[in-house]
Amino acid sequence: MKPKQTGLKKGLTNYGDQGFSLFLRKAFIKGAGYTDKALERPVVGIVNTGSSYNPCHGNAPQLIEAVKRGVMLAGGLPMDFPTISIHESFSAPTSMYLRNLMSMDTEEMVRAQPMDAVVLIGGCDKTVPAQLMGAASAGIPSIQLITGSMLTGSHRGERVGACTDCRRYWGKYRAEEITTEEVSQVNNQLVASVGTCSVMGTASTMACIAEALGMTVPGGASPPAVTADRIRVAEETGSRAVQMAHDGLTIDKILTPAAFENAMRVLLAIGGSTNGIVHLTAIAGRMGLEIDLDALDRMGRTTPVLLDLKPSGQHYMEDFHHAGGMATLLRELKPLLRLEAMTVTGKTLGEEIELAGEGFPQDVVRSADNPIFPQGGIAVLRGNLAPGGAIIKQSAADAKLMEHEGRAVVFENMQDMAERIDSDDLDVTAEDILVLKNIGPKGAPGMPEAGYIPIPRKLARAGVKDIVRISDGRMSGTAFGTIVLHVTPEAAIGGPLAYVRNGDRIRLSVMQRQIALLVSDEELARRSQEKPVVIPTAERGYAKLFLDTVTQADQGVDFDFLRAKNMIGKTPE
Template sequence: MPDTPSPCEPGDTADSPHRPAGGMRKGLTSYGDQGFSLFLRKAFIKGAGFTDAALDRPVIGIANTGSSYNPCHGNAPQLIEAVKRGVMLAGGLPMDFPTISVHESFAAPTSMYLRNLMAMDTEEMVRAQPMDAVVLIGGCDKTAPAQLMGAASAGLPAIQLITGSMLTGSHRGERVGACTDCRRYWGKYRAGEIDAEEVADVNDQLVASVGTCSVMGTASTMACIAEALGMTVPGGASPPAVTADRIRIAEQTGAQAVQMARDGLSIDKVLTPAAFENAMRVLLAIGGSTNGIVHLTAIAGRMGLEVDLDALDRMGRETPVLLDLKPSGQHYMEDFHHAGGMATLLRELKPLLRLDAMTVTGRTLGEELERAGPGFPQDVVRTIAHPIYPQGGMAVLRGNLAPAGAIIKQSAADARLMEHEGRAVVFENLEDLATRIDRDDLDVTADDVLVLKNIGPKGAPGMPEAGYIPIPRKLARAGVKDIVRISDGRMSGTAFGTIVLHVTPESAIGGPLAHVQNGDRIRLSVKNREIALLVQDEELARRMRANPVVAPTAERGYRKLFLHSVTQADQGVDFDFLRAATMVGKVPR
């Protein structure tokens, strides 16, 4: 007879020297009697038809973020089945469980407002339920970083499974995909270049399947970053959502999770300073979303690491944009996948990478690149000698308008506006913007600088992607395609233009941005990494004294927690009490 202990044997407890506290014996519910706790747990799980043999296997949790509100995760059921198959083939027991699902365009007031809630949900459910490793299924903008934040704090072996990008569509013979083309066609409609019938037609074609945005938006950025961090199986970033390649990646992910559980490959062994340096190199080289630096900062903060924005900027001066994807280039994510995906990019970046960084496979990044073999001819990933853009996709700006820093996506900006001085046209908040931006009597020219206040972490709240301030309608109709815009908010990675974001400290807590007035002169110099309000220090101090800012508060619920605890952009917009208690270092070096 096989040695299968009875679930009620006195020795069958979580702290038994013969039976390690893993699998179903892990994290027993507190009843004051561990033996009874395990007895009760087994009784209930056996109600689902499990045998003792199944329950003795390594338990692999699968975080299910499928939702009817989240078409980016529309393939979650297929991915879960494939992960389960991989787990069982490798000798594990798969257990899927639901967590919060956040979709970019279905979350009010903004998905960023809910990212930390999803991270808390992920962390607590991973901690609360018995599992030896966890597969994190995420894709839409805030879901992948939320899961990595939560898993980093939980500390278990964890592996990310990206849901994958959507396929591209076709509008009147032109290839289109969400959501750079969404913004481009909406801009045409606002400018009167196309009519309501055409904008309705293209609306049917922009999202051709389930999956995340098909350009280098935040979702694609975080997919690439997850692989660069070593948190996915090799090749995990690029396969589109509805392809067999994506399903095979899911099966491999399940099998790898079992191996990680057996090896004890916990997340702290993967999310090292070297991993974050590699992720920052990739963020710069792909022309990634500016949101990527906020999310990386938050994930790093969970590991006790601070992101050094000035060091990141220095890194950007030597890391060119190599990936020819919209909005910085011309291609789409499925083209990147056909070009070899991240292996092709990492192979080109190899001299700049920390090849000793560990990955979820138990091998280093360098070892994985060797296993990937040689490349092949393709035109999506450029060489370092012939880049899309000579520096990294984003630059860090400082000055009296942003003492703690601001970000510009220089690879998607208008070169003619990168060195610019203009008159401020100020909008106090989102309501003011909505009321006045399209008025024919708005006092604005193409040489002005649009300033939007109170859309930072606390200001909106939740730091919405309203930093992509629309071109005033009267300018759009006159053919103006870009104008310098400044805010303390964010913009979608799918957006483009000469846009200064993440101005820190934000206006809602009294940052200098709060005291910009109509008619002030503002100087942007990307070359000098400067964003300056051209008023005397004494005048700025006088304005601050005359109009003190009271930070927003709330009476109850999650909003109260958010407004009380959220940090600024330079600390990842995480909750202060969720960052590691001790900061142990800075990245990059």
């Protein structure tokens, strides 16, 4: 058996002569000024996702410098390299459309270039899941470094931060409660520094999930982007990557069923973004595991929301950090966690919780007997409208609307909604249920965050703050409201949602976990025959790859050929 190749000898370019391949590689890298002594060290790749289009990653140069310092202090050779960088607000038609492409870029660059371990630098919503997906498929020792959250700003004496407050102030503007001048003023204060959203949006959710999975150093989720704490985490991450390379601590030893169960518990306890379910499902799929939505829902009934962060609570990520970060939360959740799960430190999660020591008085992480919400933030719904499931962020919904029956007001797609939602002629009342079709994985394409359907302007002016909304799309984790998402199968492939018509009655019961279209099966069958669905296609390029191979929400919206060939089973077991 051939000895395992490491360092610069790993993954040699194919010239038909391995000795020449290594000779040539060394010649070129020495052109950058490296010595033979440096080139004998373990190589740690550092994924550089810095981009002028990505202010969430605006601290990437400082993080890379600190990671390199940590790698060299531990005796390794750091090599940073670029990949795709995706920002939520700078990606058309939606960042989710490009997540799988970024995961492929990450996987292939990790495979193609010689490295014994890799540090993944990500923060904005889809970058962390894309990196974890790619690293899971590549299989080498991998460690996640979160870019960190932005600082909060201040508007007329009120503390504000992206992006729950973005939506709140925009809602006020739509309702004509504030002026154009004021909405422009608050726009200057919502994002006070580089970094990710300061509330429990998708970026913060994935940061917490990454630490819960054991993929970051302890305390890696919460330090804001511009703090010294974040830089120290980066240095520690670099040092840890070298040790992981020495120990052969590959990603499959960390991303186990126990790790995913812990991540699901944390997702529920933080009132995390509904996007977290899709991303966790995609990451698990790369490991041959399936997230069991019914098990998630059962866990939700015994996992209260403990983290007092917007949009479910009142605080911001920097407050969570000051309250002890994930160590404080994990200490409270300890009886519900799989403590045997391995982490990147080489210690189990239980051991790391013990090493974190005792807690201290704070008001951001609640105790289990004084929760923000008595059940997990997310509930799974089923019924004839969503045979494959749908979800609702119950911790950010209006309690009065979670048991509701109403008349459907239907929008066929985003263009239809844009053209009619603000019309004074729209036939809608606060008791109705807004339905938006064709914003699922194939329908939009890319499953955009259009599920946060705006309150029709005529209702907003009348003071209506929430209304039941249903779609096959997603919603930003920063958003709030009684909103049913991820309806599966989606309308674009002929799911029942495609055949909902204006005036149909729909019943939502979060208590019974039900979303029901009060139309007979026979009538739905007749409608499907009357107007069959034409599944979207594309002629070329990435659009064709996406539409031909993307899966539904219950399989993570990943490409079918990227999921592990042999699916081991569901998690939790």
